[in-house]
Amino acid sequence: MNGYSQFGMTPGVTDPNAVPELAFSEAEYKRRQDTLRALMRREGIDLLYVTTPDAVAWLHGFYCGWYKANGPMRYPQIYGTAIHAHSDAMIHFDNPTEAALLKTMSVCKDNRYYTTRDGKTNLRFIMGELEREGLLKGTVGMEFWSYVPNRAISHMIEDAFRENGCEVKDASVIAREARRVKSAAELDVIREAIRICDIGHQAILEHARVGRTELDVMGAVNHEMMKAGGELPALIHVFNGAHLVDGRVAATGHSMPTTRKLEPGMLLAADLCGVKHRYHGNVLRGFYIGEPPKHLVDIYDRAAGAIAMAQRSFKANMTVREVNTALKQYCEESGLAKEEGWILGYELGLSLPPDWVGDFFFNMLDVEYLDRSFEPGMVTNLEILYGTALIDTLFWGVDGIENPTTTPCRLLTLPA
Template identity: 50%
Template sequence: MNSIKKDYNGLVMGAFEEAFVGEKHLAFEPQEYKDRLNKLRGMMAKAGIDMMWLTTPESVCWLHGYYASWYKANSPMRYPQCYGTAVHVDHDEILHFDNPTEMPILAAISVCENLYFFSSRDAADNIPFVMNELSSRGWLSGTVGMEKWSYLPNPAISAMFEGAFLTNGARVVDGSALPRGARLVKSPAEIAKIEMAAGYVDIGWQAILKEIRPGMTELDLFGLTTAAMMKAGSEFSALIPIFNTMPVRDGRAISTGHAMAGRRVIEAGQFLCGDICGVHDRYHANAMRGVYLGDPPAAMANRYRRAARVFDLFRTEVKSGMTVREVNALIKLCLAENGLDGGEGWVLGYELGLSLPPDWVGDFYFHYQDTKYLDRVFEENMVTNLESLFNTWLIDTVVYTPNGCRILSKTPLELMATG
């Protein structure tokens, strides 16, 4: 750990203890993090990448446990975000560079032992500081992979880092696929976290059904739902959930897009859509349902029953080892058998797992009408959400196994009603 200048105005907010006092609060056992490092290094060796410079918060958290509430994603130009974690293909140690304000949390939740803290707010000081340390270890003599699909750092700072890597003799490539690919298949410990998160989302839906009534606002209900989930142990989700009421016309709820909860008053005869995630140690489980305030139209309830059969299909016939092409064919057959093949709506899914704001949508994605990347394989212990949306707000979280998929939420996959 490098020394910190105590006289730099505004870099530290007060007296800092350089050593954390007390036990670490790791989300996983140390061996889990060692296994992750070895997995990533093996992928780097196969790809011919000597060093990875990790900046996506999920990549950093997955590798050594560190996450924070603020990453300066839209940071002032006066105060550029220069943080990152360096991984070398030939070394067991990892290096993390950050502002000293994060010293306490790094000491508490990260397994990284090589921490380097900036003594300046200026990129002109901090980037050479990073380069000097990496160069002195010989880590810039080969190919450096950057996460060019990361929103952190912003393009201006990313260009500064890429230029510095090149100036120091490295070859720079886009290594975004490596940490994303490393996180795709979940360990048993990760799946256990997601299962706990699914329990929280069920508590959220129990709260919605208990509390919803005409005359309250969406924010009233969202606050009660969030409070119930957090009382059980759930964390902030990485996305602000869709949580809004919709008018119903001709037996169909009229979509309002990705709308947040607002001050709109909930009225009888409306439909509430809630797309919520439970979160445990930043691992997400997603379950969307809909509630009709009153006695729902029979056609609406029937459409929900038919759309829910997609989940039965995944339970019984979709297995790890199958390709997206094979699964899409099964989905199309299921929709045809249930009169939902007219083109309105979709069945799709995306990877779920470790997520930090502003997004919980992972990299792996499939859509039953997609015509690209059809040879991708659903691997054992992958986790995705599954959406069956045909004017039916049905989403759940699935784990892929050789014997079918496990649907994690226990909230019924049906149209719920207050009548």
């Protein structure tokens, strides 16, 4: 009996003919590792223990469907990637059950596996391996803002580093900063994600009909997006029909699709993300069932004008203050400011559940965080929420904004 099977940790049979299926080239992953190492040195971090699934996937390609974020307390999730600032050393620690995935989808050449599910044993294993490589010294960075591991397990890992003589500091900022500006290869993948998202919205026009449930239609939409190469999104799509109340669409919050049937006079809000190689492209549209009221068409047209203005006027290196000022001016001139609502946006990129929202966030109503700049190569969405369901995804370039969606930016209609 080998060291894995006696603890119920057998990795299973690995396909000897399996070939790597990398989302990006090895050179692209090397660029990312170099970017992160430079930020580590800037912050005085010698070793970074990366645990956010998005960050691990970005760093060397690996991701999976279960991270045990809320799993059994007797089975703590202590996986992670240790990357060194002053050498090419990078070690991924995980359960042997993920060996097949790491072989085919990761560029990490040094993967080390646990032989038990016991947390204390695995912590000793990690610290012993790092010490043997001469990496267990100096300042260690951890992602305190990561949801994996949870608070209890994070404390275990932090205590283990401190007990071995390391200083520990929060490195969440650089783990996120490293991913903010997208490479040309990443931008190409997000363009493909938006193309898949457009297919989803076209599927709504073809499949959403009175009497069908939200879940039924969402299933047809997912089917079409996945036929086109799309993947499961990091958030469950907001996909809800609601009636008008005093001329305004009734709020549904971030509700999941339900067995509610579509009816004439409803507005179906479809907040979709196309996903390719875990990169997300976000497009939200409202679909009115029947002949829409003129005032609703009008407010959608004015809201769409905000996106058109952004495409004409915005470009990289503008500050949030400049962007917010332009948005407020447009809202005043268009009359949107008289309506209840706001405009905001957030960073998009590589995401795994439970969120596709990135770290860079801006809101037209903000009075702080206004001196940040939209860097060349950033990708954000732009949400126009004045009782309207309108979101597009913007690529920030030095010469202006690219908006790849082909879905019309207006109130769309479905037959009653």
